[in-house]
Amino acid sequence: MDSVTQIALGVSVASAIGFKAYGKKAILIGAALGTLPDLDVxxxxxxxxxxxxxxxxxxxxxxxxxxxxIGLFILARSFVQTAKDNPWRTFLMIWLSLITHPLLDSFTTYGTQLFWPMPLMPTSWSSMFIIDPLYTLPLLISLLGLWLSKNSRRWQRINLAALTFSCLYLLASQGxxxxxxxQLQAAQLTPSPVFISPMPFNIISWRILRYDGQQYSEALTYVGNKQPLKWQTHDTGRALLQQFQSPELARLEWxxxxxxxxxxxxxxxxxxDLRLGMAGYFPFTFHIAQQQEGQWQAVDSVQLPQPKVEAARMKQLYRQVFSQHPDNLAQAER
Incomplete structure (x- = not known):
């Protein structure tokens, strides 16, 4: 998720556990711990x-x-009297503020390596877009209330309500x-790998990606849609690979x-990477090889510039999703 959301979640979790002991310091602790995992960028x-x-x-x-x-808790208990007086509250505040960050990220499409260093597939429950105002705003409101208001008890209750809402929203996204x-099962299509992801900023409109190696197909739909899914099919270009292999390509495949x-x-x-974006806008494209004497030779990979997102195109796209125009994806590409 975006940095603002992760800060808001960290603050909400830390305040729910530690505000009684740490007061407004819990807000700063939660903001710092909620940000920490993303410093790997x-x-x-x-x-x-x-x-x-x-x-x-x-x-x-x-x-x-x-x-x-555990390390931060030991350090805090060695130097901070409040941590000595409230050991379990302090540890839970630190631990949950940290681990809720990757758990929330796992609801997005990108992929989160929750069990590193185990060589498992990145976790991607793919039911939340990286920015979702309806998820973030209640957490932000409670953050501001806790920081600015003198009525801390009232805002602690509001914070708990916002945190509960955020959890229910995640469950709703999975629903x-x-x-x-x-909808996909009702279409009775030939079995093939499928990836389902939410469209930007909401959990109502969705993109379905089907992949059979040589072709991929996309359909846009929404929760409650009763119309048949409309598909646009494209060539994957895998035939271009011939026998080419490289560590970078293997890493991307994984x-x-x-x-x-x-x-x-x-x-x-x-x-x-077809999982992120949609037809006409794929943000993650990499140059991984150069042709020499008719053969692909691996090069140090470079990410290509991301295409611009035009507001007019996004508006048109959402209109087409909910009207189920048969050429929705084709029009979105133009």
């Missing part, structure tokens, strides 16, 4: 693919963050995704669970 892993696939790695590991929580999956497309432009091989 400051690390340069050597190339664009590495930076992309190692983000949300060790810094989002439940093992690493739990160990860090919405289940309903979209029911990270994306194989939902990739390939393009050749001026002798360069580009690879796109």
């Amino acid at each position: 400051l690390i340069n892993y050597g190339d664009a693919v590495a930076n992309y696939t190692y983000h949300r790695g060790f810094s989002h590991s439940l093992f690493v963050l739990s160990a860090l929580a 919405a995704k289940w309903q979209i999956n029911q 990270f994306s669970n194989g939902f990739l497309s390939f393009q050749q432009q001026q002798g360069a091989l580009h690879v796109t």
Whole structure:
């Protein structure tokens, strides 16, 4: 999720547990701990693919963050009297403020390596867009109230209500995704790998991606849609690979669970993660190889500039989703 949301969640969790003992210091503690896991973006892993696939790695590991929580608790108890007087409250405040960050990230599409260093697929429950105002605003309101108001008891209750709402909203997002999956099952399509993800800023409108290796198809829909799904099909470009292999490509295959497309432009091989974005706007495309004497030669990967998001296109896209225009995706690309 975005940084503002993670700060708001960290503050809400820390305040729910530690406000009685730490007062407004709990707000600062929660903001710091809620931000900490994302500081891995400051690390340069050597190339664009590495930076992309190692983000949300060790810094989002439940093992690493739990160990860090123990260390911070021992440090706090050694120097802070409040921590000595409230050991369990202090530990839970630190631990939950840390681990709720990657748990929330796991609801998004990107992928979070919760169990690093175990070589497991990144966790992606894919039911929340990275920015969702309806999730974030109640947490922000309670944050501001706790910080600015002198009636702390009232705002502690409001904070608990906001935190409860945020949990229920996450459950609702999974329920919405289940309903979209029911629409897909009702279509009785040929079995193939499927990835379902929410469209920007809400849990009502959704994108369905089907992938069979040589082609991928996209459909846009919404919760409660009774109309048949309308699909647009595209070539994945996998035939371009021939026999090409590289560590960067293998890493991307693992990270994306194989939902990739390939393009050749001026002798360069580009690879796109199809899970994020939609037709006409894919933010993560990488140059991974260059053609030499008819063969692909691996190069240090570089991320291509992200396409611009136009407000007019987004408005048109949402209109087409809810009107179920048969050419919704095709029009969105133009």
